[in-house]
Amino acid sequence: MTSAPTWDPRQYLRHAGHRTRPSHDLLARVPELPGDPARIVDLGCGPGNITALLAERWPGARITGLDSSAEMLAEAERVAGGGRVDFARVDLADWTPSGPYDLIFSSATLQWLPGHADLFPAWAHALAPGGTFAFTVPGNFTAPSHVLLHELCESPRWRDRLGGLRRAGHVLEPGAYLNRLAGLGLSVDAWETTYVQLLSGPDPVLDWTKGTALRPVLTALGDDAESVEEFLRSYGALLREAYPVGERGTVFPFRRIFVVARREG
Structure with missing residues (x-):
């Protein structure tokens, strides 16, 4: 099954604080840009909240946000469009950059792009x-949230409808990214961080995955409300066991990989 998942900007932004933190940490390591005005492209801009951070950091820059989701782009236009910021619907697998760019930026997108x-x-x-x-x-x-989702999709109950479902996960280790980009003549800083996130509310990890990892499943099940409810009930029970609620909420560790690669001037 290869159809692209449909996206729900409101669901995605329900955990905006946690989702945005890695972008803040990445931006903190990006050096000043050479262009005046700088030319920036945001690959997989989603609902535009990160594009808005780029515009805040470089208010005079010409910024283009690219995404394949019409739903996300509509929200991005509302959140960050106008002035020197614009958006375009593009499949990044087919994108040919029209550089030169002072910054090519991407947050939580490339994992959806095999062979990126x-x-x-x-x-x-x-x-x-x-x-x-x-x-x-x-x-x-390899976290329980993803392993359990994969196992459930491949179970006898769901294999015919969800087995082999295309999902995110096409990432390299930090050292592999460093070697790839250093081999292209770039100066590379690569690292990883595990955020120990405290989520609140009923079934918070299930609610988190509804904005990201679950999108291919929800897309595949479509308007079959009964099947959606059954799948979420089963997956939610597995997540509650893997991520038990504690005295202060549900602890949800989340590993992130970061790369900043610079072409020498």
Whole structure:
């Protein structure tokens, strides 16, 4: 099954504080940009909340947000559009950069793009002298949240409808990203962080995954409300066991991988 998942910007932004924190941490390591005005592209801009952070950091920059989801782009236009910020609907697998860019930025998108590292040569070539390619991707695909989801999709009950479902998880380890990008002549800083997130409310990990990992499942089940309810009930029970609620809420560790690669001026 290869159809692209449909996205729900409101569900995605229900945990906006936790979801945005890695972008703040990534931006803190991005050096000043060479262009005046700087030219920036946000790959997989989603609902535009991160694009707005880019515009806040570089208010005079020309910024373009790219995403394949019409739902996300509509929200992005509302949140961050106008002025020197625009958006376009693009499949990143087919995107040909029209550089030079002072910053190519991506937050929590490349994991949905199989073989994305093979696109790095073209992206690196599109950097202006002194320009930066900065991205962060989840590194939690061996966590219970993802393992249990995969096992449930492949179970006898769901295999015919959800088995082999395309999902995120196409990421390399930090050292592999460093080697790929250093081999392209870039100066690379790569690291990882595990955020120990405290979630609140009933079934908070299930609610988190409804905005991201569950999107392919929800898309595949479509308007079959009975099946959606059954799947969520089963998956929710597994998550409650894997992530028990504690005195202060539910602890949800989340590993992230970060890379900042700069072309020397």
